Amino acid sequence: METNNIANETTFSPSLLNADALLEHWQGHRRLTRKAIEAFPEEHFYTFSIGGMRTFAQLSMEIIGLSAPGIRGIAFGDWTFGEPALDHSTPAPPTKQEVLNLWDLVTEYIETLWPQISTERFHQTEAAFGMYPNTILNTLLYLIDNEIHHRAQGYVYLRALGVEPPAFWER
Template identity: 40%
Template sequence: MEFDWKTWFFEVWEDNRRLTNNVARALAGADAMDKVLVEGMRPFREMMLEIAGMEQWNVRGLAHDDWAYQSPPDRLRTAPVEEVLAFTNGVREETRRLWPDIAPAELVKMRPSPAPFIPEGNAVGWLTYALENEIHHRGQGYVYLRLLGQEPPAFYARTEG
């Protein structure tokens, strides 16, 4: 049986998004989505919007060959946390809808750079970067929770809630 990289990657991505959402909810519960607890780091709200923007950009690019980056709505920078989570969950729903239509060959096809900050390559590399970026930012959320004296969600608990 041939390994289905596309399905495997999406399941890993889903697990990671549940973990990220758990950290976001924990920070929201501590009223800390907009706090900067370490100099040089950003509020977790900004990190969540970046994660969603990268996901949306990659998936729309692959599904529709539309590589125009669309920033998350500015209103989310000050909106209640529930609206930010609703937006990021909406992006994830769009990904779930579009993912099955992306042919596996599209994931490995070499492409020119779609943006100045992205090297030429393939979607496997770009999606892996997006996932690693999410993991990195989630780690920053764990640091924030620890600094607040909060026990972060278990990184091995892959369920949301």
């Protein structure tokens, strides 16, 4: 009698990316976006726009405003924006340095909460912010993709202003 080993082969699924590598990937993107914010001329950070898109200050605040409650939701299932409300529509503080300071606080918050996320948590399904049902992993990938998208808008702005954006591979 012949034994079928296909079932054993299909149930084996090697991990291609562990939680620490995923965090490093996200933080690498955050480091690169921070460099793009730093490169942006202060006098254009709050005002420059192309084709009706939001300013890079507004886009940066969206990333900040989703990342902080996003990591809290990922870690604990608390998808509220909290008090004071810091969400994607929060106005930017008056200086680019203050935006960078907020960026750094969120980065530290991510580093603090990340070790509290179990591997099993990434496979759970929840409605992020009460609206977007998906696995925690896919929600995290959305947060990263959203940041990349908005950083790319910032790169277009930088080039239009005659500023060379940071090399995208130097994360």
